[in-house]
Amino acid sequence: MITPRKRMRRPPSTLGAFVTKELHHILRDRQTLAILLLMPLVQVLLFGYALRTDIRDLRVAVVDPTPDVATQRLRTRLAATARFRLVTVSPTTKVLPELFQRRTADVAIVLPTSFASTLGRGDTAQVLLVTDASDPNTGTTMQVYVRSVLADFERELEGARPRAGAPIIGIASRMRFNPTLESANLFVPGLIALVLTLVSALMTAISLSREKELGTLEVLLVSPLRPWQIIVGKVVPYLVLGFAITCLVLTAARIAFHVPLRGSVTLLLAESVLFTIVSLSLGVLVAARTSSQRAAMLGALVGTMMPTALLSGMIFPITSMPGWLQPVTRIVPARWFIVIARGIMLKGIGIEYLWRETAVLAGMALLLLVAATRSFHAHLD
Amino acid sequence: MTGSARGDRSIEVDGLTRRFGTFTAVDAISFDVAQGEVFGFLGANGAGKTTAIRMLIGLLAPTAGSARVAGYDVATQAEMVKRNIGYMSQRFSLYEDLTVRENITLYGGIYGLSDEAIEKRTAELVDRLDLRDDVDTRVKSIPLGWKQKLAFSVAVLHDPKVVFLDEPTGGVDPITRRQFWELIYTTAAAGTTVFVTTHYMDEAEYCDRVSIMVDGRIVALGTPSELKAQYEARTIDDVFVRLARAGNAA
Numbered sequence: 260m261i262t263p264r265k266r267m268r269r270p271p272s273t274l275g276a277f278v279t280k281e282l283h284h285i286l287r288d289r290q291t292l293a294i295l296l297l298m299p300l301v302q303v304l305l306f307g308y309a310l311r312t313d314i315r316d317l318r319v320a321v322v323d324p325t326p327d328v329a330t331q332r333l334r335t336r337l338a339a340t341a342r343f344r345l346v347t348v349s350p351t352t353k354v355l356p357e358l359f360q361r362r363t364a365d366v367a368i369v370l371p372t373s374f375a376s377t378l379g380r381g382d383t384a385q386v387l388l389v390t391d392a393s394d395p396n397t398g399t400t401m402q403v404y405v406r407s408v409l410a411d412f413e414r415e416l417e418g419a420r421p422r423a424g425a426p427i428i429g430i431a432s433r434m435r436f437n438p439t440l441e442s443a444n445l446f447v448p449g450l451i452a453l454v455l456t457l458v459s460a461l462m463t464a465i466s467l468s469r470e471k472e473l474g475t476l477e478v479l480l481v482s483p484l485r486p487w488q489i490i491v492g493k494v495v496p497y498l499v500l501g502f503a504i505t506c507l508v509l510t511a512a513r514i515a516f517h518v519p520l521r522g523s524v525t526l527l528l529a530e531s532v533l534f535t536i537v538s539l540s541l542g543v544l545v546a547a548r549t550s551s552q553r554a555a556m557l558g559a560l561v562g563t564m565m566p567t568a569l570l571s572g573m574i575f576p577i578t579s580m581p582g583w584l585q586p587v588t589r590i591v592p593a594r595w596f597i598v599i600a601r602g603i604m605l606k607g608i609g610i611e612y613l614w615r616e617t618a619v620l621a622g623m624a625l626l627l628l629v630a631a632t633r634s635f636h637a638h639l640d
Numbered sequence: 641m642t643g644s645a646r647g648d649r650s651i652e653v654d655g656l657t658r659r660f661g662t663f664t665a666v667d668a669i670s671f672d673v674a675q676g677e678v679f680g681f682l683g684a685n686g687a688g689k690t691t692a693i694r695m696l697i698g699l700l701a702p703t704a705g706s707a708r709v710a711g712y713d714v715a716t717q718a719e720m721v722k723r724n725i726g727y728m729s730q731r732f733s734l735y736e737d738l739t740v741r742e743n744i745t746l747y748g749g750i751y752g753l754s755d756e757a758i759e760k761r762t763a764e765l766v767d768r769l770d771l772r773d774d775v776d777t778r779v780k781s782i783p784l785g786w787k788q789k790l791a792f793s794v795a796v797l798h799d800p801k802v803v804f805l806d807e808p809t810g811g812v813d814p815i816t817r818r819q820f821w822e823l824i825y826t827t828a829a830a831g832t833t834v835f836v837t838t839h840y841m842d843e844a845e846y847c848d849r850v851s852i853m854v855d856g857r858i859v860a861l862g863t864p865s866e867l868k869a870q871y872e873a874r875t876i877d878d879v880f881v882r883l884a885r886a887g888n889a890a
Contacts, residue, residue: 276749280738287737474731481697481727481804482750483719 277492299454320364329375447512448600449573452593460563463542468555494539501535521607534596540627547634567593648675650833655705665691667856678834683853710801726795730807736780751798785816805836841877
């Protein structure tokens with residue numbers, strides 16, 4: 260046990276000198292720095308295009324059993340829409356399974372018989388929308404597009420509407436291949452979590468275990484620096500770097516994909532810092548318990564990156580995980596952060612709805628910081 | 641024994657023991673080192689030298705016995721011990737991707753020197769080591785011998801009462817080792833106690849006193865000439881080989 264009899268005041272330069280040195284390390288290792296800064300941007304672009312929410316060249320099949328003036332007008336309208344390409348017009352639904360299986364059509368619009376006369380009577384014309392939802396996100400988006408074209412068409416008919424009240428066109432829709440749809444446009448919050456985990460947990464683990472491997476850590480421990488000061492000195496630069504990268508990702512996502520940020524930016528950034536602290540502590544824990552850079556890297560990948568990618572709900576919705584796995588996700592910090600980030604960015608909600616998740620993260624941060632400092636102290640012998 | 645250092649004793653070790661499970665790495669060693677003395681701490685690999693040093697510099701808690709370094713108990717006042725010692729490990733302790741000046745500034749800052757003091761020491765240090773032209777060169781591109789002299793100078797930058805050198809001259813040429821020992825003498829003459837481990841037995845001859853550790857115990861302790869006389873040996877190397885062999889045979 261260390262029980263200093265007398266605590267001398269140390270000038271602030273002690274920790275400052277250490278942080279400066281850490282910044283030098285980061286700035287001098289240009290290759291790593293370039294990777295750290297560019298990778299999130301590349302990921303934003305990759306994720307953005309892979310999970311593109313605006314779809315061009317949507318292939319539309321129309322089933323029109325009884326062509327007439329009204330169906331003709333609708334078809335012209337569809338063909339004139341820039342995003343759509345009318346691939347086939349068929350009198351029967353029999354062709355549809357094959358069209359979808361061959362992937363020659365993304366969406367089919369099944370019009371009722373005697374469309375024009377139904378509309379003329381002022382009755383509701385039932386239209387069926389069939390969508391290839393093997394990718395649920397694009398499936399939803401495609402439906403939204405077609406619905407909006409139909410809505411425009413409806414508005415066009417408004418003037419000639421003989422009977423008020425009843426809707427002009429009733430749309431029934433069917434999602435093929437995946438009836439339970441999960442919402443889209445969620446990749447940016449997940450991406451921030453992933454990148455922050457990478458920068459903070461992985462990089463801290465590597466940088467700390469490198470000092471362990473080189474023997475410089477021993478020299479630091481023999482110095483008057485206390486273990487917590489070494490940890491703070493190690494993590495502060497990565498905290499700053501993580502903050503910068505978060506801003507970078509948000510800006511890139513906004514410029515390239517118009518990802519919304521409806522809530523408070525300050526709150527989002529504050530929550531990001533909290534999440535970074537959790538990840539950093541994990542990184543320190545990993546470094547304290549491993550003896551080489553390689554082991555620390557593997558440990559950080561398996562211990563932090565994988566859970567963040569797989570168990571946070573970032574890609575795979577937690578609700579569709581097996582029952583026994585769902586409670587496990589509660590210990591994954593990113594799970595809570597993603598709920599927070601999605602809430603702020605997409606729903607525009609504030610701390611009044613997110614305090615529970617924030618409290619969980621804060622608790623984790625506190626617990627892990629204490630554990631990391633202790634572990635760091637205990638595993639050096 | 642409380643309070644400050646007793647007179648001129650920089651290191652006082654009494655029955656210091658460290659066990660790992662059933663293995664006793666350091667077995668009740670006792671010795672004193674006077675202020676300004678150059679004390680050689682010899683022993684074969686695995687004899688327990690590193691464990692003993694780690695206890696003396698406050699990195700490892702003793703299982704039994706006590707040790708006071710610079711007047712502070714290593715078990716209960718490790719923080720004060722750390723503030724009053726310098727340490728140069730056998731592994732290279734400077735940061736290769738930082739410049740000479742940045743390394744000096746870092747350690748100066750860690751030991752709480754003021755900016756002016758750091759600036760002054762840096763100037764003195766590069767002058768003494770003839771590193772003026774390389775002060776803004778990254779450490780990785782200066783020769784090993786200079787790196788070691790620099791590492792030593794950085795370890796005593798804050799004028800510690802005791803400096804621990806753990807195999808400081810590994811892998812350098814005899815001339816550089818010679819220069820290194822000149823630095824050690826200068827430091828000791830200024831009043832800093834030097835506690836050094838080495839594999840080079842010619843270096844042991846440079847020490848004021850040496851101890852030889854075998855299997856966790858100190859089996860010989862004295863000035864180089866005393867030991868040579870005692871074991872009727874021509875060199876410390878002979879003394880060492882005889883003792884180490886006896887230890888291995890036992």
